[in-house]
Amino acid sequence: MSTHHVVPNHHSHHPGFSGVSGLLAAVGFLSGRDNAAKLAIELSKLQSGERLVDVGCGPGVAAHHARALGAEVIGVDPAAVMLRVARVRWRSGAGLDWRKGTAESLPVDDNWAQVVWSLATVHHWADVDRALAEARRVLAPGGRLLVIERRIDDMNASGTASHGWTVEQPEAFAALCRQHGFANVAVGTHAGPTTLLSVLAQ
Template sequence: MWRSEINDAVLDLVAAQRGERVVDIGAGMGAGVVVAGRSGAFVVAVEPTPFLRRVLRVRRLMQRARKRIDVVDGSAEQLPVDDRSADAIWAVNTMHHWVDTHRGAAEIARALKPGGRVVLVDEDFQNPSHPDYERVGSEHDSDDHHGFTLVDAASMGELLERAGLVDVEADERLLVSRPVIAVSARAPG
């Protein structure tokens, strides 16, 4: 949770640049936030869980980039950022928590600047080839949604497209040797 290879790989895809405004949806303990902060970007860490926001705020204080990091209450369905204000948005291992993926896609489209980019990645822990399958995935059969919305790449891609984003790519692939659902797109312009 402090650092994760999957967040490092997603941040490579996001390629946050110095001075950009970027948003981590469901930032957790900030594995992606600190990487983006080091790149010189201004980071909005959106986190709905009060305990995780507290942890992340303490972690923020230990970062050189702390003045460029904001930790805020919010969710995919309610992004606390202005319209057309984000150069890049990403989410790692949160899509399966979103209660309304339609609303989440609309929020991303609203918040992105023209030309802004989004990368959404969820690890597929229920795939036996996932290195943590025995520990996490095998406890739940595929019909056990344990209260979460199961997300598939194609339908999330469609939602982003319907929300007005372009260059949508949605697939299942390996990222740092882990099976993931990956969806990326950008705002037109």
């Protein structure tokens, strides 16, 4: 199927998370995220001692899993409420840092990370080209970019049913990764209680 005109970020105009509803969302994102976090570790082959940037980390479940493995982690999110919940739940400290920022402007030094991952977030990115340029900038040579999204049937569905990717969207994102200089780009589908779609780019 043609991926022409399929964008990976159909929720780029989401107003963002704040206030009481943002707090409820942040607390909600503490549950049911372990499978995606474990899949992220498996697919990215994240190792103890490697450096990870979790882009759109939310309240930090996947960042916590990575830290528990022994990785050094920077969690980045634009929503202050997400970072507040992450700090309360997981604390900060050696090897675990929470920073306000966006995929399009990462508060991370050049060549810092071996892995950049973004879970359930690309569908919200404001500007995929800028975000991919940022991922390239913060990744050390040979670094890996991993994106995971929940599979949805219809990006125009209402409510949470539209938050994720249809089966065409990983291919569209993979094509953009290649345009940004990633040489090896693989799309995957992962069965489970929720079907997850992935793009791994190196």
